[in-house]
Amino acid sequence: MPKSNSLQICLVKTGPTTPMITTLELRPLGNDTYTTQTGTLKLLDRHYYASESDIFGIRYPDDVYDRKWDLVFPSNEIWINTTANVNQSRPFELPQAVMKRAITPKKATEPLTLLFLSDENPSDKFYVYFHFAEIQALRANDSREFDIVWEDTTFLPPYSPKRFQSDTLFNKLPKEQGTVKLVRTKGSTLPPLISAIEAFKVMDLPYSETNTDDVVSMKNIEAAYALNFISWQGDPCLPRQYKWDYIECSYTSISTPPRIISL
Structure with a gap:
């Protein structure tokens, strides 16, 4: 049950075959229904x-x-x-x-x-x-x-x-x-x-998600310039080893959302 207004689903390849999915269903809920302090x-x-x-x-x-x-x-x-x-x-x-x-x-x-x-x-x-x-x-x-x-x-x-x-x-x-x-x-x-x-x-997630305002800005840039980079999927800064190409992020602590500092 994620808390954000948008969601990207990643299928991770763990073997020799290609990941696939048949159906995905999402249900929107109000922000005041099921709440949690962290995670x-x-x-x-x-x-x-x-x-x-x-x-x-x-x-x-x-x-x-x-x-x-x-x-x-x-x-x-x-x-x-x-x-x-x-x-x-x-x-x-x-x-x-x-x-x-x-x-x-x-x-x-x-x-x-x-x-x-x-x-x-x-x-x-x-x-x-x-x-x-x-x-x-x-x-x-x-x-x-x-x-x-x-x-x-x-x-x-x-x-x-x-x-x-x-x-x-x-x-x-x-x-x-x-x-x-x-x-x-x-x-x-x-x-x-x-x-x-x-x-x-x-x-509990291992890291906080990238700052929401930064993600929205990156999505706006991606749409305005019709960019189509394979790596621009999921969270821009996390996991660090799969960070988006062409951006740099600032990591303060596990509990602090990373910030995008350059493009």
Whole structure:
């Protein structure tokens, strides 16, 4: 999931044969949807909950962004649904087919264990997006409030889903691997509830991309003079051994975007 407005895909030859590609599909997303402080995001899991007799997976046109939602059958939870519409909220614009369904624990006093995030590299970091909507008609004395707990640490304040309104919570800073649970608060009369979840791993890039303004300028020069150099593909300054021909770059540090200093 890159963050730039443009993208060049490179097929790298690693053997005696010629690289080839049949199809490439891209989906634009708003800059305020999935964010990360550094690096880019790799999707690990995106699922919603439904019964075994329900539809199998959701994509476009149900999801305007053509995200692929995988179906998970609840085994140790209670599955609930509604026929009423759930109001959407920007920027995530979740499908009705996802938000009209939810799960709660079979035992109202027990936590709802959502997923266990782990990887071979213990230093890996993760972002998790939790999608909620209260789809049950609550009585006057009913309340639903719970903590979101990551490896026995509450990292978000007590939360109550909005009535028939989609809402999304996520960790603002990347977190390490561990178990994620929804834990009912002492003042709540109802167990926790969730409609869908997305988990991403942070992919730290070895270098920052070349300064965006410099790249735009080079593209303008390339178009104005109808230049057609084979090496002018991908990032102009990176990797350094494959830098564009006829330019020189300034490299300050790994975290600082390189600058094009001469042409």
